[in-house]
Amino acid sequence: MLSFFIRRFAQAALVIAVMVVLVFFGVNVVGDPIWMLISPEMDQEAIEKTAAALGLDKPIIEQFFHFVKGLFQGDLGRSFVHGEPAIQLILSRMGATMELAVVALLMAIVFGLPLGMYAGLYPDRRSSRMIMSGSILGFSLPTFWVGLMLIMLFAVMLGWLPASGRGETVSIFGFETSLLTLNGWQHIALPAFNLALLKISLMIRLARAGTREAMLMDYVKFARAKGLKESTIIRVHVLKNIMIPIVTVLGLEFGSLVAFSVVTETIFSWPGMGKLLLEAIQRLDRPVIVAYVMVVVVLFVVINLIVDLLYSVLDPRVRITGAKA
């Protein structure tokens, strides 16, 4: 058990280390951000001064070691554009993104699970077929296009919901949240639904497949033979059994929600870290790009690690085969 944990931690650390090298050189080798930062009327001396102030005049290897040293001190460099430490900038926007991703995840469960179970229980009904066609559409539609259509329909034509921004926020325990005001919910509704659409489709598929499989199992037959009500069977026996794979997949999908929020946040002007990343890319603000990627990679690795460790606790087979490999 312990050796499995240690090996898994070592793997996670290795992945992060590889990503540090790849991302740093990937971002720093191409393009020269100095041209984006200076004004055309600056003379050569002023340009060199700016470059020196940002550490851009040193050789790339030296910049890398400087970066790694900073990394261990929790310092990922200063944003060229904002002048603030990059990591602080990212973390200050992280709350908004997390809020969006969590609401989207909840939407996926609230909409996707019942629809998927319904389609799994009555696969031959016309309504079930429509649900499944809808889920194919949900997979096919590009996120940004759905976002545009949502804005057009609900914000421009009907005028029901606001199209941009975060609305009123309330501060609790030092976190800003828009989930405590009606205005905040109105603002989060469209972007969260936009982000959730892909996951709702995924959820429908998972729940349908799981339900169809579970309905054929002996424990369902036995429950029926005991004379339990059909609704009890579905609620207790089926739901519990299909939840295990669904929770796993959703856990892993949370990372992809955070990544895809780049698109949604840009369309809906949601002040999260995805929007920050896109602005950084457009202005070649390297420290912010690198810091964003590092934060997301760490997030991913941690989620994967937690899922893996939970699995090994719940299912001993994983540990044993893991030890052999």
Add this chain to the structure above:
Amino acid sequence: MSQSNPTVEPVEPALFKQETPWRQFVRTFLEDRVAVTGLMMLLLIIITAILAPWITPQNPYDLGTVDLMDSRIPPGEQTMEGYTAWLGTDGVGRDLYSAILYGLRISLMVGVVSGLIAASFGMCVGLIAAYAGGKVEAVIMRIVDLQLSLPTILVALILVAALGKGVDKIIFALVVVQWAYYARTVRGTALVERNKEYVEAAQSLGLSKTRVIFRHILPNCLAPVIVVLTVQTAHAISLEATLSFLGVGLPQTEPSLGVLIANGFQYMMSGRYWISVFPGLALLFTIVSINLVGDRIRDVLNPRLEK
């Protein structure tokens, strides 16, 4: 599928005549009406995209035919140039119908080219992993796992941020995010295939390794690759449109559908919906039709679903 309508099936000839796999594939494919509709839609899209220069009133690249006076004309109205803009015009006076067909060309080209390159590369890597085994396989599959665990949109964003705009760069980024799917698929199939008798037979005949891999194992791994190729092409087109929409994909000089939609975004708030909506619909029909066809191919080629 054929069980549902036994009366339609010509029973006697099918029993005696040997049907080639290709014909059987086509016959089973055509049994599904939705898939056939998807295929027709896809063919129509491809043909109009290829014929774009001959069936559009305007070449949107040719600045001589684009008139700024014609900008933001609603659908169905006459332009200064004399033709009717059935889908309206965009912010700089391009006829949207023409721009969409030219945009389709770029979007399709980027999707197909990146898909084919990624498929070739991924297949080679997957075959090497399956055939070599041991350390080589372990290292390759670790890289594949790492690649697949990162979200495609993020990897693509970082790559184009590092590389800059341009068709070649976007194709490179799309290849990087796609190859691992092919590698994993091919490796899985090849692992099963390499233990079969025909491979052993080929090896006993003293054929070279490359010959066994590429002439014997590879052709038998192609079915799942074709399925992945259709799905991934749709995905690549959608991803390219997303990147272009975000302003980090293709430049304004190469207006794919994503660029057109991005250009229309700013006008949408003022009610000029058509500039974004029509290119979006074209993108949507393209992706949905590819997915419908891909879904059906997967069902037909999946041996587990055979009767």
